[in-house]
Amino acid sequence: MTSSAPTPAYRRLSVEERRSQLLDAALGLFAHRAPEDVSLDDVAEAAGVSRPLVYRYFPGGKQQLYEAALRSAADELRHCFDEPREGPLLSRLGRALDRYLAFVDQHDAGFSALLQGGSVVGTSRTTAIVDGVRRAAAEHILRHLDATDPGPRLRMTVRVWITAVEAASLIWLDEGKQPPLDELRDWLVDQFAAVLTATAARDPQTAALVHALAGDV
Amino acid sequence: MTSSAPTPAYRRLSVEERRSQLLDAALGLFAHRAPEDVSLDDVAEAAGVSRPLVYRYFPGGKQQLYEAALRSAADELRHCFDEPREGPLLSRLGRALDRYLAFVDQHDAGFSALLQGGSVVGTSRTTAIVDGVRRAAAEHILRHLDATDPGPRLRMTVRVWITAVEAASLIWLDEGKQPPLDELRDWLVDQFAAVLTATAARDPQTAALVHALAGDV
Incomplete structure (x- = not known):
C-alpha cells in the first residue's frame, strides 16, 4: 500500500523499494518470455521508469537482472x-x-x-x-x-x-x-x-x- | 556426410567410428570437468588426434561438441x-x-x-x-x-x-x-x-x- 499518488517514474522510492519494483516488473516479463529475451529496456518500459535508472540498478545487465529476479x-x-x-x-x-x-x-x-x-x-x-x-x-x-x-x-x-x-x-x-x-x-x-x-x-x-x-x- | 576420407595420416576409421571416438573422449572429459571448461584442443589431446581433425568434425566448436556428446x-x-x-x-x-x-x-x-x-x-x-x-x-x-x-x-x-x-x-x-x-x-x-x-x-x-x-x- 502506498500513500502517494501513482506517478511511478517520479515518485521518490527508497533504493530497496525501487529495486523491488524493478524486480516485480522483470518477474512479470519472465512470465511471458524466456529470460534471455528480456532486456533492461523492456523492464524500464514495464516499470514506467527511465532506461538509465534501470541500468543504474543493474549495471551488470541482463545477467545481473536475471540473478536478482531469481x-x-x-x-x-x-x-x-x-x-x-x-x-x-x-x-x-x-x-x-x-x-x-x-x-x-x-x-x-x-x-x-x-x-x-x-x-x-x-x-x-x-x-x-x-x-x-x-x-x-x-x-x-x-x-x-x-x-x-x-x-x-x-x-x-x-x-x-x-x-x-x-x-x-x-x-x-x-x-x-x-x-x-x-x-x-x-x-x-x-x-x-x-x-x-x-x-x-x-x-x-x-x-x-x-x-x-x-x-x- | 562427406565423401572424402578424413584422416589418411591416422589409423583409418570410418567417419562414424571417428566421430564416436571423439565423443567418447569428450564424455570422458565431461566426467571430470564442466562442459564449458572442455575445449576442442582437450578432446584432440585425449583422443590422441590432431587438433584440425577435431575442428573438422565439430566446426561449430564447443557448443556443437557438447550437443553431440549430449x-x-x-x-x-x-x-x-x-x-x-x-x-x-x-x-x-x-x-x-x-x-x-x-x-x-x-x-x-x-x-x-x-x-x-x-x-x-x-x-x-x-x-x-x-x-x-x-x-x-x-x-x-x-x-x-x-x-x-x-x-x-x-x-x-x-x-x-x-x-x-x-x-x-x-x-x-x-x-x-x-x-x-x-x-x-x-x-x-x-x-x-x-x-x-x-x-x-x-x-x-x-x-x-x-x-x-x-x-x-
Whole structure:
C-alpha cells in the first residue's frame, strides 16, 4: 500500500523499494518470455521508469537482472515453507504446498523460465540459487518431521520428493494447469506419505517417523 | 556426410567410428570437468588426434561438441529402457534401472554436467534433448504397463517418478555413491510401486493397473 499518488517514474522510492519494483516488473516479463529475451529496456518500459535508472540498478545487465529476479523468487519460495509446527503434519504440508502452488500459478511461464535449466543465462551461480531453495525446503520438512539427525535414506526420500513437487508443477503448467490446484496438492501430499512409507520398509528411522505420523492424523 | 576420407595420416576409421571416438573422449572429459571448461584442443589431446581433425568434425566448436556428446549420451540412456515385455513388471523395471544406474556410475560427474541445467552451454536445444530422454522413458514404462490410453494422473505419476530417478541419481553421486547401487535400484523400484499405488487411490485407470500388477509378481 502506498500513500502517494501513482506517478511511478517520479515518485521518490527508497533504493530497496525501487529495486523491488524493478524486480516485480522483470518477474512479470519472465512470465511471458524466456529470460534471455528480456532486456533492461523492456523492464524500464514495464516499470514506467527511465532506461538509465534501470541500468543504474543493474549495471551488470541482463545477467545481473536475471540473478536478482531469481533470488527474489527464491526468497518468496522459501517463505512458502514457513509453517508453524502445530497440528497434523500432512495438513501443514498441504498448507505449504498451497502457497508454493499459488506462486507457480501466479508466475506460470516465469516459474518455468526461472527454475528450469537450459537457459542461456543459466550459470552455476543460478543453479546454486535454485538448489538453495530445494535444500531449504528439505530442511523445513525434516524439522517438521522432528528428524534431528536424518539418515541418508530419509534425506534422500525428502529431497527426491521435493524435486517431484517441482517436476509436477512444471508438468501442471505444461498441461494447461490441469488438474485443479487442490487436486494437485492432495496428490502431492499422498505421494509424500507413500514415498515415506515405502522408505520405512527398509529404514528403521523412517519407520519410526511414519509410525508417529500415523498417530498424528 | 562427406565423401572424402578424413584422416589418411591416422589409423583409418570410418567417419562414424571417428566421430564416436571423439565423443567418447569428450564424455570422458565431461566426467571430470564442466562442459564449458572442455575445449576442442582437450578432446584432440585425449583422443590422441590432431587438433584440425577435431575442428573438422565439430566446426561449430564447443557448443556443437557438447550437443553431440549430449545426443550420444541420450541415445545410450534411451537404450537402457529397451527391455523385453516378459516376466514380472517390477523385475523389468529393475533391469532397466540397473542399466541406467550403470551409466550414471560410469559417467559420474559427466552425467551431472550433461543432464543438469545451469551450464553456460545449456540452451533450449540441449534442454529438448534431455526432455526427449525423459519422454522416451515415460513412453517405455507406459507401454510396459499396457496403458494404451494413459490418463493425465497416470502420465503425471510416471513422468514425476522419472524425474525422481534422475534426482536420486544426482544425489547419489553427490553423496559419494552411497548407498550401494543395488540398494538404490531396489529403493527406486519400491518408490515406483508406492507412487503408483498412491495414485490408484484417486484414479480408476491406475487402480486397474495396480491390480493387474499385484497378480503379476
